[in-house]
Amino acid sequence: MQLPGGNMLCFENDYSEGAHPAILRRLAETNAESGPGYGTDCFCESARRRIREACACPEADVFFFTGGTQANQVILDCLLPPYAGVLAATTGHISVHEAGAIEFTGHKVLELDAQDGKASAAGLRAWLEAFYGDGNHEHMVFPGALYISQPTEYGTLYSLRELEELRSLCSRYALRLYVDGARLIYALGSGENSVSLPALASLADAFYIGGTKAGTLLGEAAVFPHGAPEHFLTRMKQHGALLAKGRVIGVQFDALFSDGLYEEIGRSAVAHADAVRAALRQWGVAQAADSPTNQIFLTVEDGRLKELQEHVRVSFWEKAGSHHTVIRLATGWATTDAQVEALLPLLKKALC
Amino acid sequence: MQLPGGNMLCFENDYSEGAHPAILRRLAETNAESGPGYGTDCFCESARRRIREACACPEADVFFFTGGTQANQVILDCLLPPYAGVLAATTGHISVHEAGAIEFTGHKVLELDAQDGKASAAGLRAWLEAFYGDGNHEHMVFPGALYISQPTEYGTLYSLRELEELRSLCSRYALRLYVDGARLIYALGSGENSVSLPALASLADAFYIGGTKAGTLLGEAAVFPHGAPEHFLTRMKQHGALLAKGRVIGVQFDALFSDGLYEEIGRSAVAHADAVRAALRQWGVAQAADSPTNQIFLTVEDGRLKELQEHVRVSFWEKAGSHHTVIRLATGWATTDAQVEALLPLLKKALC
Amino acid sequence: MQLPGGNMLCFENDYSEGAHPAILRRLAETNAESGPGYGTDCFCESARRRIREACACPEADVFFFTGGTQANQVILDCLLPPYAGVLAATTGHISVHEAGAIEFTGHKVLELDAQDGKASAAGLRAWLEAFYGDGNHEHMVFPGALYISQPTEYGTLYSLRELEELRSLCSRYALRLYVDGARLIYALGSGENSVSLPALASLADAFYIGGTKAGTLLGEAAVFPHGAPEHFLTRMKQHGALLAKGRVIGVQFDALFSDGLYEEIGRSAVAHADAVRAALRQWGVAQAADSPTNQIFLTVEDGRLKELQEHVRVSFWEKAGSHHTVIRLATGWATTDAQVEALLPLLKKALC
Amino acid sequence: MQLPGGNMLCFENDYSEGAHPAILRRLAETNAESGPGYGTDCFCESARRRIREACACPEADVFFFTGGTQANQVILDCLLPPYAGVLAATTGHISVHEAGAIEFTGHKVLELDAQDGKASAAGLRAWLEAFYGDGNHEHMVFPGALYISQPTEYGTLYSLRELEELRSLCSRYALRLYVDGARLIYALGSGENSVSLPALASLADAFYIGGTKAGTLLGEAAVFPHGAPEHFLTRMKQHGALLAKGRVIGVQFDALFSDGLYEEIGRSAVAHADAVRAALRQWGVAQAADSPTNQIFLTVEDGRLKELQEHVRVSFWEKAGSHHTVIRLATGWATTDAQVEALLPLLKKALC
16 A cells, blocks of 8 residues: 655644544453443543543533544533524634535534634624624524634634633623534643643633544533533434544544543644754744644645645645745654654745 | 442344454554545545455445435435435334434335334335326335335344345336445345345445444445435535544455455354354244344243343343333354353243 | 416315405505514504404404414414424424424424323323423423314313312423413304413413415414513514514504404304304214314315316315215305305215 | 505615506416416426526526515525535625525535625635645535525626626526526616626526515515526425425416516616616715616615604614614616605705
């Protein structure tokens, strides 16, 4: 079998490889044990305990999904009243890149203007006041929840204060606050982060802790600090989202939340991105979005990009005028010091 | 961590353990390779090639799902016109045990009487003639597809002739024929089976080859012999069913369809079930459904069942009057000769 | 314009003509008044007051729909939790003749065996005990409501005692009780009826009082004795069921519930059907279903049916063996003594 | 019964009264005729013939709905592939004021920037090029149709040339073109209109001719110039949108398209609005949107608006800064010369 990439450096994504070796090892160690299905096994139970502990939230309900779009779809469908939509930044993942998975369940995504991927409390307040001030709002889609991503799709972070302001508005307007944590590990691993897991659990009605982009083979852990919507297991099944061999995700999250592995992966990936950012600063090159996490967005001239791509795999993000492109580099559990060292001269050549 | 079961024999299910060691090994070997997401990697490609070859169907489209209910939901929603329902045996998995996943996508399950889990061509013909003979049928749900399981939920098999008859009716009445192959491996591994993979591919419009119950950590391979519905990848995403790290399933199916592993697992599990059946015959005990595959259904007196369950984990199936219960035993890749030997005397005590 | 039917007698349906003249007159009288839209006008308000009074239920919420399938679809979708289905007789209108309108909103119709169109308390209890007794019921569709029709699709009636027994089971198992009253007027007009409007309002969680089949141009009045589901107007709009010129239905129900018109139409239509039934008894001919309301089901030999249909328009109901057919005759506000007199000899010839 | 409004002038809407007297008369004349249900009667057939003739489109399929949101919901759901959304101006009725009826059927509304209620060919082209130029578009919602309103929600008109440009783009990008004609009558009645009914029928894949806002009690006529989607009657029923007594709408459209009534109502209402516009021009007051149809949008200072509303009922449209409000006046079949004359001095006082 011909493998892709050859000697290419891969900064394309944080889910380009398999699983962190410690996680794979745990799968092997537990492989022969037999247990019941649908997430009722002892591995899932242990993972739930560890997650509740990490969130300082002993009452939380925890359920496991296979992917982020699935988690967003099922959780929002269950949090929202049937007549309500979900507010999200125009750049939010559910607004753009989930193929209409939210609308598929009958709910409109109500868009909020975004800055660097973030919705602001001021923008949210203005939207809500306009909605409830409109005499025809009974003919419109009620807002039932606010969706944000931490970090955002541009790698940026909500501060604790920003999150508290959003929470306060959500409470005033009876919105559920839901946080997409596909890359939450890299928010928690960032030096600029001010929102701990317990803080998140105290502010959000629901969030998920991403595994797929954090070193598991697959899996996302949905956390409901105040308890899950009723009959949530049945609703997961109804959405086609209940895994028969639920243990496969349970074992992995149990490993991820053991022995400091979760913190270690987050710290390491952000440190590698920080090393790239340090070089950028030295070269006087600004990120296209001011990310302090594992993602770096850069504007590159198209000819130089082509050269860069002969050696490095990166993600296309968007066109920036007719001769430039915004690209994204992502680090992850598999990123090594050597890879970053090899990247820097190539990047310098493309940018300076 | 306390493990469940202790010294219990486990015949509860064919998905009670992790993955077949050969599959787990392949995951480890390929773990460090990096590749693109969403099933576009080289492992998925290789798995697709092997599956097409096994089906003798070089034109087939192959997509990977994480579970059976998800596969049934997405595939049927895409095969059916929006105004149509799907015909299925009253005992079909989609009729009973998928929490309304089909109705969730707007389609009615139209029930056909079943015998030992099987719908008959005669029953299907009668249903269709009654439907199209009813002057009000434009006010009713049109039949758009036929769903069958091979083997059925009771472990029984459609013969090639039966399948050809159903196919013929489907063609005459413009129904798509869809086959749920969650345990297809154990049909193919049965001595009584007359429907090969190539035959299935030549008769069905779509089917899936189950992985979860066949020794993978998770995953089902959907096969569309004449090509998938348009934009199928987008529709998977829309249903929340597209895995980011698609390779996780690709690697496993690549391994499952290498070196005769698929055939080996099927044969071995059915052989262990056959050994139990041979003993039953010797004791003069009949199966509750005449299964020649890896599942065995037995009617047990409730007091004896309680004793049996002190040593063996089995599945509750249904009550049979006020003093008896139908239970199910299932063998799988993890079943050993020693386990079967240990089971037999316990079973004899419960049944004779 | 060529009119259909010529000198044919029409017993085909109770909605074959326009509106009762008194209702049409009221539309003309109020035509020039201007008022606000969406059911907030004074005519709708007045109609609501009269309906609440007729139901002896001053707290009831009342909303107007344009048709029965629409009413069933929207009301059940709002009464049911998203993971729940609705129990209904196999012959129930939502089970058979609404083109999957319930499934379109994501809910399964869970079928109960029926006798003469009626579900029994014993059958309901057995279903519920089997469901909750099944260890796998979290993988199945929960029952969230019971749907019954009064009168049923076969013109038969639930007695007050039968309705109380069903209500009692609904309360014990947390089911909402919903009554389809498309032809409720002919239950209330029947000498055998024991369920008054106030009794219905005290037992049901929701029901609708049919207008289309009771002499209005169109319209059904949904009654929620304990209040409607929240934001019900918005949900009607979301389902495409909110009429801009809501007054059109309000005016008609206001007229229908004025001056004893509703009672008069019901009594008159049932009296005409009773006259036919008296003749049948005299001839020794039994109804195919024992209806005491405005519908009469009869089994007719096919050759004679053909002759009958040269003079009378009737509804085809179903085949009864290879040489007979079940037909339905329906009376309504437009049925006259003269029409019944003309019908009887023709019917006698067909049946005796 | 206390009637609303008393001596108030009513310019609030074009659906504030009952039906045009000629239409009501036709309902009375045909009331006693009996006929079959579900739109298969002779009145519906005659109305269809007249509409096909008016559209110069003898092959068109015509179906009747009870309201505009319902028509939009069912038609778009049937025109769109299940994975596709519908493009619409941000101010489009389906984008804002239908309570998410489109999303309820699983489809996203994809918003286009609008000017005076209109989407532009340039804007549409840019959107489509960006979509298909995005390497991730398979993870996004495909555009399946373009929705426009003629006249728009701001009373403005697409010219024939503009419509042809949009059509050309639709053809190039495989979009269906759907036109919401809730107030089409007032486009056709406008002196500035360049799009005839036959032209519309030659350009659109589907459109509806509004009745509710054009003088019927209720009803909208959906026109499919190239034929309706398959099993359209069944799909209407599935959406709860099929009227049992379909004749009620058939009779009205038959009358509306007889004896020049449709043209007469359109001309008369626009003439009354033109009279107001002539006065505005004389006073040097500009419309808030440049409407040549039956709607007039005006910005009024809040104190003066309060005075105006003591004598005239108008629609609130939106706030314009903290001291002004945009209001809407609408004329209709019921508007008289005397009402316009009485309005003008009151309006002058409010505006000058």
